[in-house]
Amino acid sequence: MAEQQIGDNPNYYPPTYFAREDESLDDRFYSSPRLVVHIDEHARATIGQLYAELIPPGATILDLMSSWRSHYPAGLVQSKHEIVGHGMNEVELRENPVLDRYVVQNLNQNPTLAFGDNYFDAVTNTVSVQYLTRPIEVFREVQRVLKPGGQHIVAFSNRMFPTKAVAVWRGLSEEQRVTLVEDYFQHAVGYSEVRAIIRKDEAAAGGRLRSWLAPQNDPVYMVVGRK
Numbered sequence: 001m002a003e004q005q006i007g008d009n010p011n012y013y014p015p016t017y018f019a020r021e022d023e024s025l026d027d028r029f030y031s032s033p034r035l036v037v038h039i040d041e042h043a044r045a046t047i048g049q050l051y052a053e054l055i056p057p058g059a060t061i062l063d064l065m066s067s068w069r070s071h072y073p074a075g076l077v078q079s080k081h082e083i084v085g086h087g088m089n090e091v092e093l094r095e096n097p098v099l100d101r102y103v104v105q106n107l108n109q110n111p112t113l114a115f116g117d118n119y120f121d122a123v124t125n126t127v128s129v130q131y132l133t134r135p136i137e138v139f140r141e142v143q144r145v146l147k148p149g150g151q152h153i154v155a156f157s158n159r160m161f162p163t164k165a166v167a168v169w170r171g172l173s174e175e176q177r178v179t180l181v182e183d184y185f186q187h188a189v190g191y192s193e194v195r196a197i198i199r200k201d202e203a204a205a206g207g208r209l210r211s212w213l214a215p216q217n218d219p220v221y222m223v224v225g226r227k
Contacts (some may be wrong), residue, residue, distance in 0.1 A: 006061040012187045013168065018133040022163035027063075037136060039127055039157045046199050047155050048124060050222055054153060055190035059121035062145065063099065065107070065128035068092040070099070070106075071155075072124075084120075086113070109136040115145045122146075130160050130169040137190035146227040154189065155222045156182050172186040174219065191225035193204045 039047075048071050055061065055072075057079035063070050066085040074170030077083070077098045085093045085102035093102040103114055111134045123142045132138055142152045158174055172180060178196050185194045 011182075016164045018135075019132070020164055022165055032146075037108035040218045041222075042222050043157055046220045047071045047089045047222070050155070050197060050199075050220070051124065051153070052076055052207055054151060054224065055122045055124075057145050060119065061111075062086060062115070062120045062142075063124040064123055064125045065131070066093060066096065066099070066102070066141070068095040069126075070096060074097060074211065081121075084115075090184065090210060105159050107138050108133045111141055113145050117144055118147045119145050120150055122151050122153060124155065126155045126161065127157055129154050129156055129184075130165040130177075131168060135184045139184050141189070143188055143190040143225075143227055148227055150227050152185070152225045152227070153222060155180075155220065155223070157165060157218045157220060159218065172222065173211060178221050181221075185223065185225040189227075190227060192224040192227075196221070196223050 034193075051071065052073045052075060055076055057076070058081050059076075060082045061072070061080060061084070063072075063085045067089070068091075070083070070085070072080075072083070082100045083098050085096055085099040086105060087093050087102065088104065088106060090104050092101060093104065096102070105114070108131075115226060123146060129135070141153070148150060156177065160169070162170060168180065169177060178198070182194055182196065185191045186206040198219070198221055201216040
């Protein structure tokens with residue numbers, strides 16, 4: 001992706017990369033609460049397990065692009081110092097039982113986070129990075145609000161609202177999307193130890209693909225950068 005840099009574009013990519021099929025106001029699209037989960041139970045459990053491994057007890061956490069449910073395991077929630085939600089729909093955020101407080105903000109209009117420097121131990125973005133039209137600016141802001149040594153954890157699967165996902169995301173394979181998110185971290189600058197974690201079903205025994213009788217679980221991809 002790095003070869004696609006152009007001029008002084010703060011996102012390092014041609015603007016067409018972040019075009020969407022539906023360019024109507026995001027505030028309108030997200031105005032109706034969607035009190036549903038967007039990945040299957042296995043994927044939710046996998047993400048929760050990884051968060052438990054990556055985020056230390058007693059952490060102050062920002063759930064970026066949050067909804068009515070977070071994916072943190074019970075032990076982490078019970079031990080946390082504070083969990084702040086950040087999303088587009090106030091009803092969804094108000095219904096989220098793990099949030100201590102929340103902020104309603106459209107990052108595609110204003111990527112500046114309303115928090116001081118070095119505030120959070122961890123910032124998570126769960127199954128929403130594909131909707132960012134200004135990802136480098138957002139990643140830079142996350143780096144700013146993280147404490148030294150804090151982690152920015154981006155988790156995603158293969159599901160999306162296709163009309164609101166950016167063009168570059170829709171045009172890539174699942175593995176290429178991991179590389180794209182790694183590039184976001186690199187271009188944002190200030191992150192170290194950027195690494196990918198992949199959890200997905202393998203082909204069935206004998207090299208045969210799983211059939212509709214034994215469907216695959218939703219895959220989980222995670223890219224982690226440390227400040």
